[in-house]
Every structure is written in structure tokens, then in C-alpha cells.
Amino acid sequence: MGQTTAEKIFAAHLRDEPFPGTKVLDLDRVLCHEITTPVAIADLEWRGKDRVFDNTKIKAVIDHVTPSKDSKTALQAKMLRDWARRHNIKDFFDIGQNGVCHALFPEKGYIRPGFTAIMGDSHTCTHGAFGAFAAGVGTTDLEVGILKGVCAFREPKTIRINLTGSLQSGVYAKDVILFVVGQLGVNGATDRVIEFHGPVVDAMSMDARMTLGNMAIEAGGTCGICQPDMVTVDYLWPFIQDEFASKQVALEEYSQWCADADAEYDKILDFNVTELVPHVTFGYKPDCVKPASEMAGTKIDQVYIGTCTNGRIEDLRQAAEVLKGHKIADSLRGIVSPATPKIFQEALAEGLIQIFMDAGFCVTNPTCGACLGMSNGVLADGEACASTSNRNFNGRMGKGGMVHLMSPSTAAATAIAGVITDARAL
Amino acid sequence: MKKIFGGPAIFLDRSDINTDEIIPAKYLTEVTKEALKPYCLEDLKLEGFDPQGERLKNACVIISRENFGCGSSREHAPWVFEVNDMHTVIAESYARIFRQNMFNCGMLAIELPKADIDALMALEKEANGAVNVKVNLPDQQVVACGNGREVSFSFDISPFDKALVDAGGWVEYADARY
Ligand code: SF4
DSSP: OOOHHHHHHHHHHHHEEEETTTEEESEEEEETTTTTTHHHHHHHHHHHHHOOOOTTTEEEEEOSSSSOOOOOOHHHHHHHHHHHHHTOSSSEEEETTOOOOHHHHHHTTOOOTTOOEEEGGGGGGGGGGTEEEEOOOOHHHHHHHHHHHHEEOOOOOEEEEEESSSSTTTTHHHHHHHHHHHHOTTTTTTEEEEESHHHHHHHHHHHHHHHHHHHGGGGTEEEEEEEOOHHHHHHHHHHHHTSSSHHHHHHHHHHSSOOTTTTTOOOOOEEETTTOOOOOOOOTSOOOOOEEGGGOOOOSSEEEEEHHHSHHHHHHHHHHHHTTTTTOTTEEEEEEEOOOOHHHHHHHHHHHHHHHHHEEEEEEOOOOOTTTTTTSOOOOOOOOEESSSSSOOTTTTTOOOOOEEEEEEHHHHHHHHSBBBGGOOO | OOOOOOOOOEEESSOOOHHHHHSGGTTTTTOGGGGGGTTTTTOOTTTTTTTSSSSHHHHHHEEEEESSBSSOOOOOOHHHTTTOOOOOOEOOOHHHHHHHHHHHOOOOEOOOOHHHHHHHHHHHTTTTTTOEEEEETTTTTTEEEEETTEEEOBOOOOOOHHHHHHTTTTHHHOOOHO
């Protein structure tokens, strides 16, 4: 019997099976940010166990509220900063080097095919795009990860999603994943891993694959896995070139993590995306999706482009392509947050920042505070935001606010028109 | 530390209650669990629900529907229950991370089939909200009393989750073992 990618990774990392079905895995990466880690640090100190299992496998960033907005967030940042120094965690990213965790860590080459990773952040599923098993966890799991380098999971079943056909121009990975979440429902993949397959995924860049993986959790999924291939190797090559004689050798090595042809799946779903159109959400659950055209005319107060879903360079390119030569509507405000300093610099070099600013956008430093209503773009009661993020829960971006999720291209078109707009209708 | 389970119940008759509703992100700037106490379920979208009401204040058990605790991984959600002495949630199903967080804190996320939750909700109506729940963990039994009537249900719990509750949480368990 063949194995899925997750099954292979579980087998290779199994430390213990204390009870049938409970797998305690060795971790290759424990990722940390300043919102969920400080309580773990404080608890470890309180227990007299202020230690780390391996300071080279722990990576940390201050990303949600940065620079700090008040005394409380300054304390959170300080706790993480002091801890990283105390334990000599070299890969710690502070102001000037910091960016949104799920964009920054992959960009640094920290996530490899076959790896296990946890983070105190539900969108850790993003890193599955590399053919890794990466799962969001709570602070207690994070704490044990930091201390012992292990995490316990029920071995997840896998839902295989085959994406066939080809995407029309103006339709992106975000539209695909919004559609898929709409099909699965918000708990359609609970206790499941989603594996994305098919020519549509094969043709996607790593940026686009991360957008797919990112929203696996919005269907309840533990991780959103893509199969490692030459696109993966090309992306990682600057970081792995000393490890492998050639890209071909790297590919052969990484291919061991691809699912077997005879792997057993919980479910196999086929979606032909050729007819797929840009999608947006309505309501307060990410599975409430509709074609953007059906929501056309919905009034918007703020457009937010960025986040771990769509704050990468390709996302900014897509938005800038729509915005070029246009001004955003007077009735709304536009905010763009490039997800990392590297992305910011690329956007500068390519003239994208100029396009955003000419259009009337506010360009912020790399951070994601607006996405969860903490900083840099919180909504007022009754306001609506067109956002490239991943969650539209009630109050998510500010109490009484409404969030419509969409692609960077749709968000840009919406910014110009002042109301939800399919970019292809501009 | 071992927790006390059971007590007066509050009924949240809705599916997909997410962790942003349980504890809004603006309170994630707190670095102690105790500081979360006043903000429990502050953004819950549910008709007739009052986050400042007596019913929530007195509750020790939460009873709800499907996919409870979906969304963000924030353990602040179980913590805000913990510091309000609500150590038991009973629902039709859970989001994975929330469920794990509950057991990792040595608390209970009990799953009951829809028919049982329906029966509990019916008892709530009958008893005008005054329902008391007893949890017998060794026998895996939930007993609810209201309006002079008693209903009981048995539940499944994985041996691992039970071990976490017995140990007082995952840190204690893992520390003793790895
Ligand atoms: S961008 Fe949003 S979803 Fe992603 S890590 Fe930041 S707050 Fe969380």
C-alpha cells in the first residue's frame, strides 16, 4: 500500500506512539512570533525550564505588531527578543529584518520537503507548499516544541484535490482556494491534510502554492501540501546548492516525499478550473464565497493588500498591474503591506511601490496587524474592507467591521472603483 | 494541576464559533492568562447572548454545536475559559487546534452526537436555562440535570487525551516522558 506525503513524513519523524493513533513527531522547525510565544516563554521560566531543544531549529520573528504600538506590544516584543538573545537563537528577525512569518521563513529557505514544522499560528499550514508537514498549534504545543522538539498528532487522513484545466488570465491561486474552501466548507477538512495535485498546481510558482496551502486551515485542514518538484528545487536552490551536486540530484532526493500513486485517500476531489472566475467572500465565514461579479457594487471603505496569504511579490505585481495609471476612489483608503523586507525591496526596484503610491495607497512596513485587527489598518464599526487576507470572521479586522476576501487583482480593481469589482470588467 | 469538571452550563446554539469570537485579537497583547478574564466570548454573534450576563458568569460548562473553536490557533481561547472556571466544553465537533489546546491545558473538549446535543438543548428550554452538568471522566459519562429531570450520555475520549487530562496537561506529560 502506497503512502501519502503526510504519511511518509510521519513515518520518518516518529519518536513515539504512546497510544495507537497518537504519533509524537520529531520536529525540524519550531517557528515563533511575538503574539503566541511570550506566554510559552513565561511558563517555561515559571517552571524553571527556560531551555530550548535546539537553537538552530528554532526561528523567531516579531511580525504581527511591529514597530510596537503600545506598552503591551512592546513587552511582547521584548520578551521574544530577550529570549532569543538568551538562547542564542541566531535566526531571529527584529525591526528592519522582520516580515510576516509565513512569507519570511520560506523566503529564508528554512522549510524543505519532508520537514516537520509547528508554529503557534494557524496559518502554519502555508509551509506545506514545500512538501512539508507544517501545522498550526497552540501555545502549549509550542512550549513543548521549544523544550523537547516534539509534537503529538493524531495521524491525519488526506484529502486529495486534483486541479485540472488551466486558469484564465486574471484568475489566481486565491480564487482557486476560495472556491475550494467554498466547496469543502469550513470544517470539510478537519483532522485532514489537503494534498493539491494536477497540472494547475504544477504550473504554479511557490508564491501561488503558498497561497493555496495558506487557506487549508479555512476548511479546517491541518496542512495544505503540494508535491515537491523542480519549481520547489529552483526556489530553494540558493539555500541548498552546497548540499546537492545538481538540481536534478536535489529533485530526486525530494521526490521521495511525493505521494505514491497507490496512496490511499480519505477523499479525492477533481476540480476543473478552466471556467473559474475571480471569487470573493460575503458574510462571516471563509466558505461563504461567490463570483466577484455577483458582489459587484458592494461599497468598500478600505482596501488591504498584504498578509501571509497574498503579500508576496507576485501578489504585489498582480495588484500593481491593475492599478497602474489609476487612482483609488476618493471614498476609500488603500493600504499595502509588502510581507517582507526583501519583497519590499523587489517591489521598489520594479517600480511597484511607485505605482501603489501614485494610485493613493499607504505603503506600510512589513507587518500584518491589520489582518487580525491589532494595528495598521483596524476597521471602525460598520466599515467594510476588501482584503487579500484569509479570514472574514465577525470583528476580525475590528469590532463591527466586515471583511471581503479576494485576490490582489480584485482588491486593486475594487480600490479603483470604490466598490467590489471584477478586475476583468474594469 | 488537575481541573474540576462540570457545573452550571451555558448553551451556545450555533455552529462554527471561532476563536476570534471567543477572545478578540485585540486582547492578545496580554501576556498573562488572568488578564483575559473580562473578555470571554466578547464578540460572539448569537442572538440573545450577553457576554456580560449572569448566565455566562456562573457557567462552568459550555454546550455548543459543530466545529467549535475554528479559526485562529490562539490558546487564549481555552485560557479565557480556564480563568473563568469553565473547564469543560461539550459540542458536536471541534476544530483540531482548539480541541488539542483544551486537552493540552488539561481541560475537556467532549464530543457528543447531534441527537445528544439536541436533547441537551431541549432540556435547556424546559429548564429555562438552569441546567447543571456532571462529568464522570472515568466512566466517560455526562449527566445533565434540569427542571427536575436527568439525562445522561456516554462519550468517547481517546486514551491520549485522557492521559493529558490525568497528567494535568501536555507540558507535564511530555516532560515526564521525552
Ligand atoms: S497575515 Fe493574518 S493570518 Fe497571516 S499570520 Fe498575520 S495575522 Fe495571521
